[in-house]
Amino acid sequence: MNAAARAPRRVLHVITGLGTGGAERQLCALLRRLPVACDVVTLTHPGPVARELRADGVRVAHLGMAGNRDAGAVPRLVRLIRQGRYELVHTHLYRACVYGRVAARLAGVRAVVATEHSLGDHRIEGRALNPANRALYLASERLGAATVAVSAAVAARLRAWGVPQERIHLVPNGIEPCRYRFDPGARRAVRARLGLPADAVVLGGVGRLVAGKRFGVLLRAAARLPADVWLVVAGEGPERAALHALAVRLGIARRVVFAGDCPDVPGLLSALDVFVSPSAEETFGLAAVEALAAGLPVLHVACPAVEELPRGEAPGARRVGAAPGELAGALEAELALGVRRLPVPRAVRRYGMDRAADRLMDVYREVREEVRGR
Structure with missing residues (x-):
């Protein structure tokens, strides 16, 4: 047959x-x-x-x-x-x-x-x-x-x-790599829609707002960064109210945008400068691979999609520590390199x-x- x-x-x-x-x-x-x-x-x-x-x-x-x-x-x-x-x-x-x-x-x-x-x-x-x-x-x-x-x-x-x-x-x-190609027009449009300054440095994460995704760690890390660095958290879930309250307590609510469900993930990734995945337990790490396809530097605590590849296939991705201080230090080091778009790595073609x-x-x-x- x-x-x-x-x-x-x-x-x-x-x-x-x-x-x-x-x-x-x-x-x-x-x-x-x-x-x-x-x-x-x-x-x-x-x-x-x-x-x-x-x-x-x-x-x-x-x-x-x-x-x-x-x-x-x-x-x-x-x-x-x-x-x-x-x-x-x-x-x-x-x-x-x-x-x-x-x-x-x-x-x-x-x-x-x-x-x-x-x-x-x-x-x-x-x-x-x-x-x-x-x-x-x-x-x-x-x-x-x-x-x-x-x-x-x-x-x-x-x-x-x-x-x-x-x-x-x-x-x-x-993933469909061509859908995530960096688009300057989408960058401008999404930033305007979300109320992000056109020239701001913007970090972002995407995922369900649940405890396991550890977006609270990302908020605490962002609070240690300069006041001109913004953060976008895209997704919905039961932790949204608690995360917003945490941003208020940390004094960073004015520069944190909770974008809610985001059907236009490619446009959002074009609007970001660094992608962060703070989850300590991932089964694949799809959002991180999409971010690599958009040419973004990616900081991840856990990402099997990258960690299971041969060394060097995702040079734009870096594994970081799980604590807020460790993540903040890694972000400071990344931001010191300047805002830039990276070549799409071999890892994206593999997936x-x-x-x-x-x-x-x-x-x-x-x-x-x-x-x-x-």
Whole structure:
């Protein structure tokens, strides 16, 4: 049987929500490249990424899940899978993986793939790991046919949990490098929209405003920098009010911009001068790779996407200490070099979206062949 015959013709992607997050943006970019008909169902929150998917011509359904214990979501999802006659179901993020794997098997679909985007050593998607959620994850994992790890670090964690090696497939995240190319016009427009002085030095970070992203550390580091250095924090989440209050207490609120959900990440990166990722536990570091594609210097506490590469493939990225003082010192050293745009490094080409889509299609074919042989 040739490779085309083994590939599924219809795939359903099940994701927990479609707000502006790394996994959600990754799915949107991936569907532009996958050579197979794909629909999407979101369990909750059909946010900005849902609108972007629909603009691309992707059908998006909202399951209307009321909470983690909405058991009625399973039969609703089963009906949707049966009605769509999907040959493969691909789940993304913890809740969607648990409910999606169960629903797919009840609907008679054995070709089930899950991508593990956010498994850390101590947290999964911002929630603390405990014996209960770990046991639930492992029980549902056995209902699938394959689990995709977005980095070698995630693959190692899955193996340590007891997921068999033969079920784990390494498919690093991908980006569309041309979308992030530095744009002077976008720099001016975004700075004007956010109220940033045209000639200011601007630091920035992108991510969910949750404790694990450690944006409070970035605020404390920024408070030690000269008063003409501005900071942009792009993202939404439960920590927003606390972070704003911290900026007020530190006396830097006038030069900190909380940009909220940011659908125009390329424009935002053009507006920045240095990108900072203060999180001490990352599963990939997609935002850091996007920043490298925009020619920005990148300071990161943890970033498997860079750390797992051969030495020298991301010369613009530098690992820094996790404490506010260490980060402030690294920022001072970076700013002393002057505002500049860097050449796009080899690392960005390694993480091209075409490569990610090709690797994922190989997983789809392997899974389809495996379940047919059972």
